[in-house]
Amino acid sequence: MTEQELLRRESLHKLRETGIDPYPAEMFEVTAFAADIVANYREEVLEDGTKNRLNYQEVALAGRIMATREAGKAMFMNLQDSSGRIQLYLRREEVSPGEDTVLWDQVVKKLLDLGDYVGIKGFAFKTKTGEVSVHVQEFKFLSKSLRPLPIVKRDAEGNVFDAFTDPEQRYRMRYVDLTVNPEVREIFLKRSKMIKTIRAYLDELGLLEVETPILQPIHGGAAARPFKTHHNALDMPLFLRIANELYLKRLIVGGFDGVYELGKMFRNEGMDRTHNPEFSMLEFYVAYKDYFWLMDVTEQMFERIARALSADGGTKILSGDTEIEFAGPYRRLTMYDAIKEYTGLAVETATEEQLRAYCLVQGIEIDPTMGKAKLIDEIFGEKVEHHLIQPTFLIDYPVEMSPLTKKHRSKPGLVERFELFVNGKEVGNAYSELNDPIDQRERFKDQLELAARGDEEAMVMDEDFLRALEYGMPPTAGIGFGIDRLAMLFTGQRSIQEVLFFPQMKPEKTV
Template sequence: MELTDQEKTRRENLAKIRELGIEPYPAALFPVTHLATEITEQVELDAEGEVTNLQEVALAGRIMSQRIMGKAAFANLQDSSGRIQLYVSRDDIAPGEDKTMYNTVFKKLVDLGDFIGVKGFVFKTRTGEISVHVKEFTFLGKSLRPLPVPREDKEGNIHDEFKNPELRYRMRYVDLTVNPKVKEVFRKRSRLITAMRQFLDDLGLMEVETPVLQPIHGGAAARPFKTHHNTLDVPMYLRIANELYLKRLIIGGFDGVYEFAKIFRNEGMDRTHNPEFTMVEFYVAYKDYNWMMDTCEQLLEHAVKAVNGGTTTKVTIGENEVDFKGPYRRLSMADAIREHTGENIDGVDEAELRAIADRLDVHVDKTMGRGKIIDEIFGETVEAKLIQPTFITDYPVEMSPLTKKHRSKEGLVERFELIVNGKELANAYSELNDPIDQRERFEEQLELGKRGDEEAMALDEDFLRALEYGMPPTAGIGIGIDRLVMLLTGQRTIQEVLFFPQMKPEK
């Protein structure tokens, strides 16, 4: 292991601290009483501007800057909430004749990035900055690598900014430390999930958990990650969807269930796709896709408002302002394609669809069936143009092997996708509950698999058996959490809203 000069110096400082009898990684707890932002929010001043409260506070965090001025020093302490200035006096932290705690430890052995705990009182400096006058300080964790703390030179040039995406995503722990604004993205993500969970609970649904390791990769059209169970000596798959298990629970007698689920798909990575992502799916008995559209509008309106502090349903995404307040436009897939291309796909066979794709310069290959071709046409010519929330409804039956056939339109199913800012955000059905029809759809998927479609669904005999015991009419939906967070935080890549996105192996 080759060390830089700074890393060698920090290890030398670590040894010196221990030689002084100070444990740099203590086991005892440190009693924090306040966060940095709590102090600035709670401080009270009298008419002369003197602090009248907060005379005993204890904080803990990283030292992010130091200014040594002889017998005193200023430093910035950063905790989970933000930063606050510290004032450290030699005679306060080393009150006796032995000044080692200040002259040696604080001035020479404390490095930027070290975790310390401080106790003292709050005051206002001559320049008007709320600060903590430190009476005691304790080592809580020595940092052996220097942080890339940004600094500005006399010419105004910024150095050591931690902006390289490759490094930021790979070393998120550094990114969160030196780029505090990144934390707000993940705080909004947490608020979003909390708000959605509250809505679904208030709707009377029950939160459940379903298997991540599955014997059959069902419930979606995607290529799975495959592994092997040694004890059972059988192949297993990381789930590409949790849909078929949630439906089993509806069959078992629950009227409404939901799950925030990690989903895994062995597919490409780009700015909107990560092999591991988060979905919320919920299923409600005795409902259909029309009810689900209304409910989806209400859910998103509630959640977006919560993320925005209860003020607005509008978000700015690049140059576009998107409003999540319902009602959303509802447009059939055929009408959407006709509106944006002038082509009519109603009732046309696979050969004519290939001709339409050719006229529109949409690439399709021989492995694609009728449904996949329509999906390509829509994706290439329509999807990116749908900025405001839009329900695309009534998909061809070939595209939707788990969906109930349309009650009045031959060859279509009762399905919708919600498109926002040119990307799919949600997918929902009136769920197929006819076990004979479902078996035929699965068999059609097997035929597509034989043609080379790696995303064709597998046939799940246990799910078919469950359906044969009877499932009530049911509405179901899946909403992509990561893409929704991207929209609500104005991020252009999915990597910005995942703490630890998948990365290529480090060189």
């Protein structure tokens, strides 16, 4: 244990000896929050110059002590609660009236440490420097902190001192990060608000929020390596879901007009700035709609999120150095037109060989198993994707890449699919869902062939899903959004770890 930890444990014992319970059981009734008092405290100056305090004259606050400034027989502290910080003012003669000054000299000045939770009662006032503060009349320990917090300081100009910045420590001890870094807290508040906005919007559309299995006997609906586990009682393998698409469609078959699920997906793949092994997805499926309808809905949903999260209620969000306009309509660009625009290449009429030659010249990595559709996808990823900064619907993909998507109503060889790109990254993927069971079986067979050729991403046949389609699924539009990536986008973060409370990490040696 470090010197400071030993001292705090000593303080703990002394508190108990003094008859103070450092961890009292009874509730402390909070009647006010720091930020509210700071924002709303009012006083008037009378004609004779004296001040009349108008509100917050009997308040009870609770939180952590984040700074103390002793000034002789008076003392200032900063109290941090869930709303923010406020200055406290204490005087010896009030804490320890009369001869017995133990409470002041020993308890408040010595045994109280930064990070301790306290409850205080008192009244709001303004100091002579004009800072709204609480004059403390009663003081109570609520919980003793036994480790020194890496408290971050800021001066009047906003300069930060002693920042707590080491990402490893911040992620491993997110509780500390959240305590000392208010901007981190702000990111997660925004994330929560974003999800709340999404739910409210989908509920308004009349969709039903549902839950589908996370443990699945067949991992379908996407192309990714799953986490595998084992059920003991049934003695069978189970997979953590990589997607929930096929289950949500089964619910559409079952007669729900619209369903959505917000939940975790699990993919046993590499980790980087935009990938965490478990991540959150929103998927929703609506009967009798098509992908054009989904584009309109997406625009409206994103505009709402932007209004909810932007500082001014507007539709623009600053992500890094780029201002992104979320008010619709967004540009709608076919995949072929997009490639033509950014490369001059006419992929529509090009042969597989010509595409292969182009990739070779451009230094785009390819391998012999790739068909035309895959080559187009590679060219797009390499040459186009990073240009799509403002929200753009990329529409109409080659059929080979989209085994669950309905064939295009008028363009042979394509499917009714779009992906939404913002800030150079894909954030959503949508289809007019394939509901022809015969076609779907053929597509699965094509996937099996791809798998046989060595494509590890190929989807597996799901006979029960086909059976469901054979019973009949209405025409349906469906879309999936990566919630974490949306959170990154709307909070301007570069790393997925900054929008996950507890990103995946290797274990520590010792704690």
